[in-house]
Amino acid sequence: MSERHIRGGLSKTTAALIALPLALLMLVAFVWPLVGFVSTSVLDPAPTLAHYEKLFTSALYMRVLASTVVTAFVVTVAALVLGYPIAILMSRLRGPAAWIVTTCVLVPLWTPVLVRTYAWIIILQRQGIVNDALISLGMIGRPLTMLYTTGAVVVAMTQVLMPFMILPIQSSLRSIPKELPQAAHGLGASHFRVFANVTWPLSLPGVMAGCLMVFIIALGFYITPAILGGPRAQTISTLISQQAFELLNWPFASAISVVLLVLTLGIAAVFRRMLRVEGMSLHA
């Protein structure tokens, strides 16, 4: 018979009892604060939809919303385009080369986002590495302004989020039986056709999981846009914190938060079967 009826290890009461602390923690420090916070968007000062009206009728705010979605999308595509070859490399290599590639993927993942963002300042600022290099090569006369642009945010965010793309793709590439591409070659298919007809379709679950993960995190990303974006490259999350802490307009911040929550949790809920949370830290 199946394990189905073998599991009954703990009594209902015991199970409920030892699950209780987690339930309390989630309730007290997650559900309740979120519900309390987002309810201000429709209850403060009196029951109202004014905050949403303000958000959806303002060209400025809608532009921030749109540009956040576009940025998240661009970052996702960039991470996929740059990450896929690395995932292939990781799934094929053996020995020290594999170790080097894996290190290059995992070490950034484990480097705190704050530190990586700091490094991007050093790379992109006026007297930064890129400008110095370009000037000494004579390619430009005056340093370029790269910091505090959407471009800087995209470049840094892509770097920060790429491991979330690479790891799921790599794991679904690994699960493709080796004989399959070989058999396709044996049947006379070219490298490109093997990729297009065998490798790529079979890696799609990983691609989907990676894209979802990167897109969801990118939508709500705060640190990198806050530090590298500056006032000209606002995102939903920097807008939320600005409204709350600089303008003290909490109900409005709450309304924007609801939009962001609906987007991220909505996507996560709809695609939850495709989302695979690998054992890694996703602090954003």
Added chain:
Amino acid sequence: MRSSAGTRAFRLVFAICCALILVYMILPTLLVFPISVGGDSYIRFPPRNLSLQWYRAYFEDPEWRSATFFSLKIAALTAISSTVIGTAASLAMARGDFPGRRLLAGLVLAPLVTPHVVLALALYFHFAPLGLVGTTFGFVVAHSVLAVPYVVLMTSAALAGVDPSLEMAALNLGASRWRVVREVTLPLIAPGIAAGALFAFLTSFDETVISFFISGVDHKTITRKIFEDVDFNLTPVIAAVSVVFVVVTIALMVVANMVSRGVKRA
């Protein structure tokens, strides 16, 4: 496999592209190392002369020191609380049934996909009236919510790997349910618990957004301090702090990874 000239050229281009991408990925991490040993008073790359002045500045500055200790304390307490809470709940969800089991299993993963800025504001909004902003307790509660999903993921995976007949055997041999848990289940999932605890520690230690919003004037985490200095006072001392930070994080992650591999093999 046959390799024509075309294939070889393609391979070369592929290898070069991959190398560039890998440099792009690893460069920001590596960069802080040379910067941190620079002898100049501002950030310069490559550094002209070597010096450990920024490390000295870090270790001698009471603000950096207290921020570091505060972060370590919060991370340790978060690791303990979320490991205990998460492991107990994983056991309940994997080995028992109770009303709302599936709901809780889904809910516990929600912090992983919740934008931290929203959660941070909600917690601030919630904690401020309770006087919890800037307190150790407030931090530990907030960070536990972020860390507990990892503990649940790791311990659930470990529990799924335990042969159910081992627990049945222990019961059959006369152990009470509680002794089965203590004598068989917990020892067998110990690597998963340890990995979960390490992840929890690092989640708290590296956490930036919530710390940024709920830090008080005297209780600042190291991430909040870095954040402030990046904004107002961009000196190489941040590079020195970053190096210490990166080294600690990577060392713990390597350990966590080795431990969690041990889980899968067992």
Added chain:
Amino acid sequence: MSPSSLGEGGSAALSLRNLVKRYGKVTATDSVSLDVEAGEFVSLLGPSGSGKTTLLMLLAGFETADSGEIRLHGRDISRVPPNKRDIGMVFQRYALFPHMTVAQNVAFPLRMRGVAKAEQERRVKAALDMVELREHLDRVPAQLSGGQQQRVALARAIVFEPGILLMDEPLGALDKKLRKHMQVELTELQHRLKATVIYVTHDQEEALAMSSRVAIINEGRIEQLSTPRDLYDRPASPFVGDFIGDINLFDAKVEEMQSGACAVATPFGRLLGTPVGPAALAPGAAVRVGVRPERLSVDERPTGGVAPAHPATIRHTIFNGNNVAVHMTMADGQELWATVSPNDPEANLPRGATVHVSAAPQDVFVFPAGAA
């Protein structure tokens, strides 16, 4: 035997009464009753999905019956939790605790019972002596071979002197040679300990080789409970006949009843057989007929015996070493298998040759139709 007499008689080590377990619409255990005498080795034999594992789970207490009663040495344990049942169990893949040494594994049930340290040590050594594993005391299970792990599991199951020993396909994970060896060892040990054993297996050879009695389980019911010899010689149903050894099965109709025998009409002709079961068969009743291959006589010429003989065509023969299997087609197309000695002239007949097939009435089982 009625449940009330068990306590007084005290001979039944284990007694099941009308045990029922349902999972939704599926009845996994369908009113099972069984009495096992002390010192008996009883196998529960059945195909996978037959319900033998459920029965074992009910015995061990990992499942609770919907109705019915389980008595162990007279004590009703139907509602007793598994850790208080005092039943030793050897699991399919041994279920040794990987984080404990051999000695710690064997001491586990004693520790749970609060046995004093010195006494624990003495009994662990005695149990390991019993299975000839004393020198491996401080190893962990991963350092032992499959056969050695098997013995440790056995030592752990007997060390606390349980009232009964359950074994769940304990030899399934061993290779064939070692399995044969362990079969002998297990039976010898069982005799020495005078242990009462319930042994679950799907391997009929194993069940026949080791058991004093075998319960054939099918669709949640005990189809037949008998000695191995009896099961083979007098199967109670076509299922048992088919499950234990090989059998030719085909449909027929009762022609006439005689005392203790009956004549049946098969599509290829008339046969004399022995009705199985208490139900009387009326002429015209549909029946299943079973004959063991080695009980079919295959002759080149009709022998003129009492039993009716029918012509058949040889399709092919298979040499098996100690016998030759003959595959034949009867006049109506019915296929039959027979085994003959390699020295018989019939063993060397060419394909297409005509032979005459007959069987003694006591070897032709006539099962009422409807029996599985």
